[in-house]
Amino acid sequence: MPSPVILICAPAHDDVLCEQLARYEREYDVVCTTSGAESYERLRELVDAGRQVALIVTESTLPDAEILWAFHEWRTLVPTARRVVAAHYTRFREDADGLRPALALGKYDAYLLMPRGVRDEEFHGALTELLSDWGSTVPDPEVPSTKIIATAHDPVVGAIRDFLDRMGMPSRVYSPDSEVGRRVLGQLPPDDQGRLPVIWAFSRGVPEPVSSVRDVAVSIYGRPDEVDVDTVVDVAIVGAGPAGLAAAVYASSEGLSTVVVEAEAVGGQAGTSSMIRNYLGFPRGISGMRLAQRARSQAIRFGTRFFTGLPVTSLVAGTDGEPHRLVTESGEVRARSVVISSGVAYRRLGVPAVDDLIGRGVHYGAAVSAARDMDGRDVFVVGGGNSAGQAALHLSRFARSVTILIRRPEVSETMSDYLVREIAFNPVVSIRPCAEVVDGGGEASLEWIDVRDLTDGTVARHEAAGLFLLLGASPHCDWIPEPICRDEHGFVLTGRDVPQHLWTEGLPPANLETTVPGVYAAGDVRGGSMKRVAAASGEGASVVPLVHAYLAELAQDVIRTGRSGRQHV
The missing domain is CATH 3.40.50.2300 (Response regulator)
Structure with missing residues (x-):
């Protein structure tokens, strides 16, 4: 080449x-x-x-x-x-x-x-x-760290590539009939012959059939049950977005034993951003992936352990001096304190025909890896926030046209000015206000969408090879137990935002502390947070002194009574 x-x-x-x-x-x-x-x-x-x-x-x-x-x-x-x-x-x-x-x-x-x-x-x-x-954006990287053997139009492959891109691991897809495909598949044991997709990661050196992103994450990064069952860590962090990463860096740098459990890829929603231009200290901008991987490497240097691709299914709050327990399908992590920084997910469009094509032209989030497949094609982005603007500008490097669909009359109400101005000067990107997607379809992948004009109700059909949905925030809170107070939208309440009847002896929880002592919330998952990368990073750093103070009080309780008096439900 x-x-x-x-x-x-x-x-x-x-x-x-x-x-x-x-x-x-x-x-x-x-x-x-x-x-x-x-x-x-x-x-x-x-x-x-x-x-x-x-x-x-x-x-x-x-x-x-x-x-x-x-x-x-x-x-x-x-x-x-x-x-x-x-x-x-x-x-x-x-x-x-x-x-x-x-x-x-x-x-x-x-x-x-x-x-x-x-x-x-x-x-x-x-x-x-x-x-x-x-x-990092070319269709075929020179040195792929992971080879994927798969057939065309496999929706699992798109999710796997997106995960690997967000983890900073370049990948390349090969047909089973290609020379590389035959060589990799030939290394499989007899029982696995014929199973697809198959990944070959440099870190392991052997091919493995996979059926989900979770299989890939576990294959490369391991499972939480590898944590010594006799070890109780000082702080367990749920979610490796900007807030969780900042908490990990500051906690582990100050000598606290720290474990991070992330359901998807390191970086969270911010990790899907192709370019963040307004983050302090990066005058030329930085991709969400690079920012996240730098923070991950920094935390690892100080001793943090990461487990990715494994969601926490429940949090069991400790009582009578027992540690808190984070439960996953692959094991538990026991910790004296917990930081909830699981972030938010994009809301679903609610159009079944469109959701049936997820991974085949339809993507929730920026899906940076999918942008490379949009070369010379027409693409639509739904959403009016910064993530939607960043996604549209990244897609404009490849697509013939990029149309941002928003329900509001003006995108400036929800998007940063620097993005609005950059979009205005980009000839490939256009904004269509007062519009929504009501239908879509295609054979093997997305081919068209129907868009309703909210001003007059008319519906028009458009050719579309890609639909990227960035529809706003819904918190990741299904696994959080009832004693942790949340608002009507499901966001975790902390500090003075907690209703007064749940205060202890007339005093609110500490800032960023939930209604369960020793359990904190930071970043987008917290009610009242700013929903910005810098703000989430600041909250993640700010939670560490609170954890220090809590652990010191916990130690004093043990000295006085032989057990902790604070951990209760």
Whole structure:
């Protein structure tokens, strides 16, 4: 397979840019041009030849075109390529005021100072991040960590790929009749011959038939029953979204034994976001997957143990000094304290014909892995929140058209301004207000949807290869016992939000503490939370001092009475 291409447009400083980017020539084809028109022609030739373009780096001024117009033209040819302006130091400040507003609108990905000498690792670090981001979205990764052997249109495969993508594990699907497929299937024991899909993960080195995402998670990451039954951990965290990950990092870094149990993939709903641009400290943005995997690695470094793909089925609150117990179908985790950060799920559309096609063109959530299958096709996104906007912009790199359907008259009521502006300047994405999906269908996969106009009641049919449903929040609370108070929508109540008749001796629970001592809630699952990544991370970090205080009081109770006096129902 030919190497991906890095294209450099350097009309005035090719001696700097082409020389500096020569370090990438071992793994990329580095192509140098000197004008906007020449760059367009080279890109057209590359596309016609079936080549992949990973990155475009250009100076801040061109001799024959305005730079933003050039980006627009180049993007029509290679919408998935990452785009960088590298300004010479003599023009860096002069051109910044005119170009940086377009950065916020998604016209390009980074505004950098051109290297002024060798080993400018700040510059190359930015390029490497962008190349890594591009590599995670290509249809077939160069080095898949997991091979999936499956037939076409298997809905389980889509869910498995989405899980692996969110866990930062590139995958590739092979037909059972392919050379790789036959080789992998040939390693199965006789009893498993003929079972599909089959995964081969580098971490295990042997093929295994699977029937669900849970099978994949258990195969790669293990089960909670591997926790020593004689061990009672200091804190067990339910859910590995931003709140749970922050709690894990801070708890384990402060010496608390910490276990995280996650029903799906690490990152929660935020982990499905293709690009979060307003998270503090990431000026070029960061995908939800990368943010989650960095936090997971950080927590593991401090000693946190993770178990993914296994939902908690019940929480049994400890009494008379006994620890709390998190029960799963594969075992229990016993803990002195518990943090509930299980997040929320997207609400169902409620159209049976559409739900019958889940995994075959219909997806709840962003389903980043499915975006690669939408190349040149028409796609619809239902939802008006930030997740819907991020999903639409990511899909626009692949799809012919992306239409956001919202029930409200204006998307600005529910979506951040930076996303609204970026969508407005994206020619592939459009917003249709006052609309809802009422039907859909297709043979092997989704082919069409019916959309009702809420202003006049008319229904129109549209071709659709993909429907991505991001319909708002419903808390993951079925497993939470009755003594833990929740509001009318099912969100967990903490602190002063708990009704006064449930306070103890006239005092409310501690901030973020539930009505069961030693059990806390953080992030989207908590009533009154902000439903933002940064807010959830802050709550996860804030819960750790409360856990410390509780454990200290628990220890004092044991010294005084020989058992805990606080853990009760």
